[in-house]
Amino acid sequence: GENVEQHPSTLSVQEGDSAVIKCTYSDSASNYFPWYKQELGKRPQLIIDIRSNVGEKKDQRIAVTLNKTAKHFSLHITETQPEDSAVYFCAASKHSGGYQKVTFGIGTKLQVIP
Amino acid sequence: EAQVTQNPRYLITVTGKKLTVTCSQNMNHEYMSWYRQDPGLGLRQIYYSMNVEVTDKGDVPEGYKVSRKEKRNFPLILESPSPNQTSLYFCASIPYFRGQGNTEAFFGQGTRLTVV
Numbered sequence: 001g002e003n004v005e006q007h008p009s010t011l012s013v014q015e016g017d018s019a020v021i022k023c024t025y026s027d028s029a030s031n032y033f034p035w036y037k038q039e040l041g042k043r044p045q046l047i048i049d050i051r052s053n054v055g056e057k058k059d060q061r062i063a064v065t066l067n068k069t070a071k072h073f074s075l076h077i078t079e080t081q082p083e084d085s086a087v088y089f090c091a092a093s094k095h096s097g098g099y100q101k102v103t104f105g106i107g108t109k110l111q112v113i114p
Numbered sequence: 115e116a117q118v119t120q121n122p123r124y125l126i127t128v129t130g131k132k133l134t135v136t137c138s139q140n141m142n143h144e145y146m147s148w149y150r151q152d153p154g155l156g157l158r159q160i161y162y163s164m165n166v167e168v169t170d171k172g173d174v175p176e177g178y179k180v181s182r183k184e185k186r187n188f189p190l191i192l193e194s195p196s197p198n199q200t201s202l203y204f205c206a207s208i209p210y211f212r213g214q215g216n217t218e219a220f221f222g223q224g225t226r227l228t229v230v
Contacts, residue, residue, distance in 0.1 A: 034218055045221070095216050107156045
């Protein structure tokens with residue numbers, strides 16, 4: 001089955017600096033890669049996603065890149081702010097013949113220091 | 115408003131006392147799933163359901179049961195809870211759109227379960 005590895009498990013950055021979280025996946029059939037943000041005590045919510053036919057996607061201060069050959073994808077947050085502090089999960093998803101499977105990484109706890 | 119609703123939000127119970135955590139979605143999604151979240155282990159899938167009366171084991175199914183009698187409901191059942199099932203539980207539903215493929219998972223608010 002799919003295996004998603006996520007690094008680092010914790011990350012501290014100064015406000016205004018950039019943060020990068022990296023994930024690798026094992027199943028070449030995975031074709032959808034969402035990122036979720038979970039604020040303290042809240043549910044995970046989608047912040048950005050990318051499909052396998054796209055190499056990069058950007059939405060204001062966040063961007064995601066995908067390297068299908070190497071099977072890795074990354075989340076980039078620029079100009080970090082204290083409200084970016086949260087746990088971030090990457091995921092790899094595939095759908096084949098009516099079967100759908102989403103596998104999550106273990107999460108990265110991001111702390112933005114004011 | 116499109117949403118996934120879990121109940122209860124918090125639950126403290128004793129070892130061996132059967133309990134059910136309910137999950138309901140109003141988005142007509144075929145796919146629903148249960149996850150448990152533990153520190154350092156992320157979100158691990160317990161069971162999932164592709165549609166009514168179709169369920170299958172995820173990565174950590176031991177000690178849990180599910181049912182999918184209606185499209186909108188996907189309850190999680192712990193027949194004989196044990197302390198190692200103390201965790202934060204999330205229900206999620208996922209739409210699949212022909213031509214677009216997989217899309218985001220919509221999570222419930224979470225249920226924090228403590229088994230003493």
